[in-house]
Amino acid sequence: MGRRVLVTGAARTTGRRLVAALAEDPEVERVVAVDDLEPEQPFPAKVEHLAVDLRSPAMVRTVQSAGIDTCVHLGVTAEPRAAGGRVSMKERNVLGTMQLLAAAYHAPDLRRLVLKSTTAVYGSGAGDPAVWTESMTAETPRHGFGKDSIEVEDYVRSFDRRRPDVAVTVLRLANQVGPTVDNPLTRYFELPVCPTVLGFDPRLQFLHEEDTADVLLRATTGPVVPGTFNVAGDGVVLLSQAIRIAGKPPLPIPEPLAGRVAELVGRTVDFSPEQVRFLQYGRVADTSAAADQLGFLPKWSSLQAFEDFASRLHRLITEDQVLRLEHEALNFLRRAVGRTTQ
């Protein structure tokens, strides 16, 4: 008998990719895609689309009746406006998860639960260790996505205790980038100028969308590896460096005004307030557990992933311009010196 997989948050970029990959897998007999949004491209024919909110009763019935053996929870969102405001976002993220887990608790065939979480659970602060490992706990993020994700992880851990027969894999993903990714951070780099916090240059990690898809697929259909794992591309990229690779001019904002500016910018990029702290202090997570236990090595380093994403951007400062200037300045010096020596 083939695998029967339910995917929540299936209509967004990451979900669509995973659902498509699952539909192609001959081992997988049934794919149920749950999302109240319509996907931009229709799901493959094999996929059953359940266009309901996680909190609806239809959802509960499906989880219990369809003989689902694997549940992949991608339905935690970082975008308050798209979710209809911060209050609604929290409802969807936290209460949606609670409902899903409540249904899953009574699903007799369930053997595997995969949660897409985020490294945002570590927060961002000046007093943070330089590199987070999974066992470290942060000074808890007090707002938004990070806080939601912590609460979601807590409920999932409590589910793990109550259903020891279900293997729970929590993947804490770094910020995703890639040619087709559309999230608050990618929209930030698409702004004509990139506002930064004056005098700060955080270290960032990126995960390429292909690696996101790979790690989720591996956790869903690969060997069962319970546990919590950080997932990010190798190495780090500084914000200043990322902005230069994106070819944008930075716009440094003094810290006291940063919140105000973030509010304005937030209207276009759907920012939540804790993102400002992220752009001030950054965050780096240790990915060795994912490599050793999960056997997952990302194909793209943080820098490569970002460069791949940035290649779609309209660069205001191009490599050719810089090189031409470099060249001209040197030739000018050469001429000036040549004249004085002869």
Added chain:
Amino acid sequence: MTPQPRCQARTRKGERCRNPAGPDGLCAVHRRRAADAAEPHPPAPGPPEGERSPARETAASVVHSPGPDPGPDPFGPLLDWAEEALEFLGRRLLGEYEVDEFGHDPDLVEHVLAPLLRPLYRRWWRVETRGLEHVPSSGPALVVGNHAGTLPFDALMVAVALLDEHPAHRPLRILAADLAFNLPVVAPLARKAGTTLACAEDATRLLQAGELVGVWPEGYKGLGKPYRERYQLQRFGRGGFVEVALRTGAPIVPVAVVGSEEIYPMVANLRRVARLLGFPYFPVTPTFPALGPLGAIPLPSKWVIEFCPPIETADLGPEAVLDPMVLFDVTDQVRDTIQQTVHQNLMRRRGVFG
């Protein structure tokens, strides 16, 4: 964490490049230099494989082609310097550099930070460094020093000594208080210089990666002590640094700095102002704040930095961490070594500015 492969190339000073390497074993900086060097002198038409931009090649070939007369050119060094500076600026503008997971940026240290500190080390404080043979040329070690002088110039000078004068030109990874990572401008510079937060997690991680780590356990108590208490070592924290050394088996190299106490002789501490600004102390020196920004120029005292014989921790074994007596003993041993060396070097010094 699987150690990220490092670049195989050597920097211009002959050190090992610390940038992370790509699949070809070179970092982004050296890959381009290698491509530049491999290229024949006359303008080459096609870009070699693996090169990002043909424009970079054209610029490089123009730069490297010898002028009409290859005779002795008094402006040669100047042009070389300009070339390197412009290449550096170009790299920075395009974001073509790599930092490690702590944010250490060897390219920036080599081209900006070290050149800024070097004149202070050589001319202003005329630092005399002894005992460099006690610092291992490779592998982890924990350098522990005395802290004084209001601003942590002593840590920076020890770092310059190790980078410039140690045969292996080792970068020192300084552990700093969280204030350093909270201050605008200072925070990113600290990270880029290779500094990280003074916490057990970061120190352990660096030592496990085989780095040379520097710690000043007196912290603010040493840095912000009044001038009349100069060269009296304060309490060495709670011995956390010994715990980290025991856990990782890294040797402890005590370092005694003489001269840093006199750079900003602190006669008073404005506690209220400090509290208002969120600083641990607010110093009053004979010149600061009376002379304003001019008063912030440190006095040109004569410095002596002496590295002492290492204290091995590997033979004590990691279980020794559980024994508080061992921690206290090693802490005292390190502190006494530094205090004695400081006194010896003070006796030997002819005068504060000698």
